[in-house]
Amino acid sequence: MHEQDYALSHAQVDQQEVSKVLRNTYGLLALTLAFSGLVAYFAQQMNLPYPNIFVVLIGFYGLFFLTMKLRNSAWGLLSTFALTGFMGYTLGPILNRYLGMSGGGEVISSAFAMTALVFFGLSAYVLTTRKDMSFLGGFITAGFFVLLGATLASFFFQISGLQLAISAGFVLFSSACILFQTSAIIHGGERNYIMATISLYVSIYNLFVSLLQIFGIMGSDD
Numbered sequence: 001m002h003e004q005d006y007a008l009s010h011a012q013v014d015q016q017e018v019s020k021v022l023r024n025t026y027g028l029l030a031l032t033l034a035f036s037g038l039v040a041y042f043a044q045q046m047n048l049p050y051p052n053i054f055v056v057l058i059g060f061y062g063l064f065f066l067t068m069k070l071r072n073s074a075w076g077l078l079s080t081f082a083l084t085g086f087m088g089y090t091l092g093p094i095l096n097r098y099l100g101m102s103g104g105g106e107v108i109s110s111a112f113a114m115t116a117l118v119f120f121g122l123s124a125y126v127l128t129t130r131k132d133m134s135f136l137g138g139f140i141t142a143g144f145f146v147l148l149g150a151t152l153a154s155f156f157f158q159i160s161g162l163q164l165a166i167s168a169g170f171v172l173f174s175s176a177c178i179l180f181q182t183s184a185i186i187h188g189g190e191r192n193y194i195m196a197t198i199s200l201y202v203s204i205y206n207l208f209v210s211l212l213q214i215f216g217i218m219g220s221d222d
Helices: 002-045 053-069 075-099 104-129 136-156 162-186 193-220
Strands: none
Touching (some): 053 075, 053 193, 075 104, 075 193, 104 162, 162 193
């Protein structure tokens, strides 16, 4: 009897912890998306140039690993906003590039709407079915290296359709990451809401940029 009471109490504590992580994650995610969007807007309005690829890599990975190190302190929140703000800054010049295209505004709005639909749809699926998506871990790891190799190849070889294939691959990869991370939260595999937020933010960012490229390529073929 006491063992049953203990198991029930333990399950309730776990569920409360999961609910807390979910609330904190989606609350922080909403704030970082809004902040990132604001930074992107100012970068776009000021017509700032896209930073050098090395600046992007150093800025992203430097702030990412700094946030990992600070994830259990209040400084981790500051680092999270620094990271997402930096990513927002890189988005501004990308938006300007598409706004300079014929029908660029429609491309951006379509990519934004599709990104929102995919994110909310996948999140709702996992949250309602509560399926364990941990099996996607192997696919995500393999997909990362495949996409990394394909991206490096695109710098050296001009292969027709390669960029479209890479963008489509990133859409699938980002979708899998959203399923995996959401599942990790509700099943107790992720208890740190800062890391959960960053994972979801990066997936949403990559999803949006990839859809921009897909719609932009499709639009240019008209």
